[in-house]
Amino acid sequence: MTEQFADLEARLDETRDARLAEYIEFLRIPSISTLPEHAADCQRAAEFLADRLRGAGLEHVEVAATEGHPVVYADWLHAPGAPTVLVYGHYDVQPVDPLELWVKPPFDPRVEDGRIYARGASDDKGQVHLHVQAAAAWLGVRGRLPINLRYVFEGEEESGSEHLDRWLAENRGRLSADLAVISDTGFFDGNVPAITVGLRGMMYAQLDVLGPRLDLHSGGYGGTVRNPATVLAEIIAALHDAEGHVNVPGFYDDVRPLSQGDREELARLPFDEAAYMASIGVTALWGEAGYTTLERRGARPTLDVNGLWGGFQGEGAKTIIPAHAHAKISCRLVPDQDPDRVFHLVRERVLALAPRGVRVDLQLINTGRPSLTPIDHPATRAAAAALREVFGRDPVYVREGGSVPVAASFESILGLPVVLLGFTPPDDQAHAPNESMRLDNYEGGIRTIVRYWAALASTPLR
């Protein structure tokens, strides 16, 4: 620890118990955003959070109504010449089923073995709260922040962020910033500090195979006409080759190859394949030949069937040839793939596979661009330095397989670079029973943010 932050550290040490009590109070509010019966709880959580932001010394604190749950906004803009950072988190939480698997009720937090257990402890109330505490330390001890800050905490992340994009667009004028920091990710396997630098893009489509006008009796027609369900299966089967490559001409044309450095970086990550398999209940992994699991997950594009249906799906037997069959098919994309181009390539391939006697089509449902935050971006490097100082080791740089839609929103609506800096342990059981946060991660998170803001004060971001 450097002398530079001794006063802030001292304050944080003093306020530890009060902070934990407030964190627990926040976790007691069952702000489940998907369940209409918890709408009042979401409102209550928003107001609780607004109250704590005011208490910390933030300004323009507002519980901004949307057509869904409110957005909590606050700022502090008295650091002329320093950058402005927009911090994102969410105060809503996932549902709690299956309730019987919780050791204690999900909204009755318990502290045990250095962890706090409750729904929202990690995702994302704990991370929201640590941001408020970092600001409170600065403002309480020094009466100022080293940079300008804006907070946007939404209440609908777990139900699809339905109204956030509109709120961002409508408030674009007052959300000017130089950087967005999203604290809704976590540490890596083994609890190693991590910065997420890559997010895959998306192409989502529906495959339709249409055959006879109506379901046919399989006795009278079986063996004489194309069966749309069989054709659907044959098309899907032909979209991968025997080595797990996506079998669509041109699909890999724009994929930025993994450099030797990228591969070494990923290979250095501590990754326990057996634990990964056990956590999801499979006995073998599978993927594109020539790549490791971490490369497949973060740096290679995929094509998956998200669902399929057609014909008889009930108990017992119904002897029909389905009139039609369908599948949802999506691709996770990596730089520099273009989602629209990928859609056209997959569609061409699907149409080429369509036999006579059925009509086949692929309809686009949605797309999202892949993104990659450069590891050598000054905001990334400053975050890494803060993590190193607090947690005593360099962070790893992770390419997440998923998309964080809000990251794309900040990029596309507000034009901001995004740093994904989160603190939850990998075994946090977010979305599952007995969700928890390690208190060391939470406290270290506050101290990392305290330092990060200081480092950004002298980092040119534009």
Next chain:
Amino acid sequence: MTEQFADLEARLDETRDARLAEYIEFLRIPSISTLPEHAADCQRAAEFLADRLRGAGLEHVEVAATEGHPVVYADWLHAPGAPTVLVYGHYDVQPVDPLELWVKPPFDPRVEDGRIYARGASDDKGQVHLHVQAAAAWLGVRGRLPINLRYVFEGEEESGSEHLDRWLAENRGRLSADLAVISDTGFFDGNVPAITVGLRGMMYAQLDVLGPRLDLHSGGYGGTVRNPATVLAEIIAALHDAEGHVNVPGFYDDVRPLSQGDREELARLPFDEAAYMASIGVTALWGEAGYTTLERRGARPTLDVNGLWGGFQGEGAKTIIPAHAHAKISCRLVPDQDPDRVFHLVRERVLALAPRGVRVDLQLINTGRPSLTPIDHPATRAAAAALREVFGRDPVYVREGGSVPVAASFESILGLPVVLLGFTPPDDQAHAPNESMRLDNYEGGIRTIVRYWAALASTPLR
């Protein structure tokens, strides 16, 4: 027409109008067996039929209660030394949706252009009624029948004959016979007299592919684990080869090959491929290489997907890897395939196709044996002679792709050979709006039955 039946023909000519009026009265009863609100109508149709059987001179007429709709039983057993024939038909009818496509209401029969239009006109009230009329002619004119007859007319054929097998088993003692005649099929394309001599068997199973414990986020896991929906598709795709043969080792081992004679017989059938395609709304046919459509339909075994499902099936997008995926798979079987052996062969093949990382199984749902009534069986030959005499041409011998479950019941429960002798025109629109019966087929049917009973009197069936 031979002199032998002149008295019977004269009576039939005289009673034509009264018969048509009675037929219409029968058709006015909306005996839709699947709809609970029509239960009383089914009872009424059963009583109407019982009343007409009594009027015709049949004995032991009974509306026998079941747990569903009643079975109507009657007999006449005063021809010692002559064979006993059990006649099957059904007095219940299909639902009538879509009602708006009917030219006149389905239970308001209209006679037009030599046809009678109404729900049940062909399937199967018309065929039941022609049997009653044939008996009425014999008993009315000559006071006797040339053979012993038992009638079993059920009221649940269109809802799965749920209680028939039990009733047959419970009444086995009083249903002794030498032959079952089922009049629930029809003439061939172009209205050529037909006798159905082959019925395909069945093996119906469910394919299950089980992957991770829960649906996975396709972002975090896409490309690293086996996707059960994709595996399902790959297994289904591998069950046929490029030429449309079922790609299951041993599947064709027990298939009785089509003889040159069989193929010539089938090739002689008038069959309009364009009309067949138009009737079901497809633009191309497909099937096993090396066989014609009629061969594929009646004489070759098939494997079809009757339905499939797994993962997300709603509107829009949900980015999951389904935890499991399923399909209903059935085979139509031909002599001498054994349904249980076929199940084991398909299961072995499916398991051999299962990759590591998922659990795959095939569960048996039901089976039915294929059957073939020999063309040279004396009961078949006698039926052919009666058809030839009345309709002026030889019947064709049809192998139906479907199964007639009740035929299997008569074979397995009562141990009877079965002749499938029906009279409806191929364009009867059974199960569809504007169902109709050609009056020439109906009248010719009565005259055929009149002759058939006479011919069987001197035909040794055992």
